[in-house]
Amino acid sequence: MLSYRHAFHAGNHADVLKHAVQSLLLEALKAKDKPFCYIDTHAGGGCYDLSGEWSQKKAEFEDGIGRLWSQPADWPELAAYLGAIATLNDEQGLRFYPGSPELARHLLREQDKLMLMELHNNEVEILRRHLGADPRVAIHHRDGFEGLLALLPPTPRRGLVLIDPPYELKTDYDKAVKGLEKALRRWPTGIYALWYPILGKQADRSREMLERLAALPLPSLLKVELEVAAQPADWGMNGSGLAIINAPWQLDSQLGALLPRLSHCLHQADGAQWSLEWLIRGS
Ligand SMILES: C[S@@+](CC[C@H](N)C(=O)[O-])C[C@H]1O[C@@H](n2cnc3c(N)ncnc32)[C@H](O)[C@@H]1O
Numbered sequence: 001m002l003s004y005r006h007a008f009h010a011g012n013h014a015d016v017l018k019h020a021v022q023s024l025l026l027e028a029l030k031a032k033d034k035p036f037c038y039i040d041t042h043a044g045g046g047c048y049d050l051s052g053e054w055s056q057k058k059a060e061f062e063d064g065i066g067r068l069w070s071q072p073a074d075w076p077e078l079a080a081y082l083g084a085i086a087t088l089n090d091e092q093g094l095r096f097y098p099g100s101p102e103l104a105r106h107l108l109r110e111q112d113k114l115m116l117m118e119l120h121n122n123e124v125e126i127l128r129r130h131l132g133a134d135p136r137v138a139i140h141h142r143d144g145f146e147g148l149l150a151l152l153p154p155t156p157r158r159g160l161v162l163i164d165p166p167y168e169l170k171t172d173y174d175k176a177v178k179g180l181e182k183a184l185r186r187w188p189t190g191i192y193a194l195w196y197p198i199l200g201k202q203a204d205r206s207r208e209m210l211e212r213l214a215a216l217p218l219p220s221l222l223k224v225e226l227e228v229a230a231q232p233a234d235w236g237m238n239g240s241g242l243a244i245i246n247a248p249w250q251l252d253s254q255l256g257a258l259l260p261r262l263s264h265c266l267h268q269a270d271g272a273q274w275s276l277e278w279l280i281r282g283s
Contacts, residue, residue, distance in 0.1 A: 002120045004166035010048035011061030011097040013266045014240035017226045018195050019103055021242050023081040025160050025191055026107045028248035035111035037159035038104045041144030043116040045126035047102040051095050067265055069094045077258040080107055100162055101131055115151055117144040145179045152186035164195045173209045181216055191246045198239040200232035213243055220282030222247040224255050226263060230271020
């Protein structure tokens, strides 16, 4: 049974990091006119109303996108991301937040394609309501790990895969590594971004997952992390990261410019930090 619902967390610090990286990757693909595809293995509902009951429950967005929104500043690396959010909202303030599918839909061009997978019965209906009418979008009600392999290699042949499991089931860590290994055999030139949580020391499995990923024969592997507080000894999420395979040229320098400022803006407690590291350098 799937119980995770992203509306509770939409727009939090982890979404900000994930969607900032996603937008930089999509903008890099747009540097060429040739069409590309965006594949989202765990799409969620697509777009979120931050005034809704679920988002208001813990109001996680207030310490995420809410901080960026309430402190207007020049964020060159976030221009595409913040631009997409601006088009969903009016002068009344921040109410609607784009999930990864809506962000991609906003940034993709007429010639590009979106392939979205979501397993939860209700979430896939919400996703269809938000994005189903767009002719560039194909929505698949299925397991994202299996579906990814069925879709590869995609047409068009350039593109980005975002893998964003809830990690509600511990098996997601293993499926992500095995899925990426198989996906790369089918489509070695795709860009892959795997999101993961950084949890308290007793619960964290992301370190082990990264070690397993770094041991694979990958073309390149860039790791970006943002922790808004020190890692707790027990449970709880203090940060998140993305492991990026085939990161485009200049992504590391863009993130190197963004992360110190983003970390300062989203800082919640002592021990907050960011990191950017090539675990495997491309040739
Ligand atoms: C973290 S949320 C996705 C958020 C979305 N990527 C975003 O950034 O806006 C994870 C989603 O994966 C869905 N899910 C869980 N297991 C899945 C599976 N095996 N295949 C596809 N979707 C799954 C959940 O229902 C949930 O909507």
